[in-house]
Amino acid sequence: LPHTAVVALDFGAASVAAARAALALLGDHGTAYLVHVRPPAPSGAGAPIPTGAGYPAELDGWFDRLVAELAPPAGVLVRPVVLRGVPVTQVLDFATRVRADVIAAGTQGT
Numbered sequence: 001l002p003h004t005a006v007v008a009l010d011f012g013a014a015s016v017a018a019a020r021a022a023l024a025l026l027g028d029h030g031t032a033y034l035v036h037v038r039p040p041a042p043s044g045a046g047a048p049i050p051t052g053a054g055y056p057a058e059l060d061g062w063f064d065r066l067v068a069e070l071a072p073p074a075g076v077l078v079r080p081v082v083l084r085g086v087p088v089t090q091v092l093d094f095a096t097r098v099r100a101d102v103i104a105a106g107t108q109g110t
Contacts, residue, residue, distance in 0.1 A: 002101030003030045008091045010036065011062050014106025019070055022104040029075040034063065035094055036080070037087040056082075 005022035009015045022032055038056060063080035072078050083090040095103050 001025065001027045001030070004098055004100045005030065005032045005102040005104060006091060006095040006098065006100040007032060007034050008037070008087065008103070008105035009034045009066075010108075011066065012106065012108050014108050016066065016069075016106070018104035018106040019066070022102055023070060023072055023076060023078075025102055026076050028073045031077045031079060031098075032072065033094070033098060033100070034066065034078060034080045035091055036063075036082050037090045038082060038084045040085050 002025055005026055007015065007019045007022050009019065019032070019034060026032060036059065059082060060080075067078050067080070070078065081094065083094060091103065091105070094100075
């Protein structure tokens with residue numbers, strides 16, 4: 001079984017389903033990194049990043065609720081990670097750094 005999974009997470013239903021699938025693949029032992037990528041930093045000094053309903057201030061709470069909902073087995077460590085940049089690049093670079101056996105992601109669009 002894989003030991004390390006990276007889940008690209010936007011907190012939508014598809015990415016939560018991907019997290020469930022990744023945890024199932026890990027079985028009773030391993031590490032699951034829940035990776036959320038924030039938009040790249042603005043190029044202009046002082047330019048705000050558009051945010052919605054409490055984002056990004058509520059990220060910690062969203063992670064906490066999701067981990068509780070996923071209810072991973074005692075032998076599975078779930079580690080929330082927040083990165084900044086282009087999601088595909090950041091997730092792949094992170095997965096390489098942690099030597100992930102599995103990368104899971106969901107999509108909401110077509």
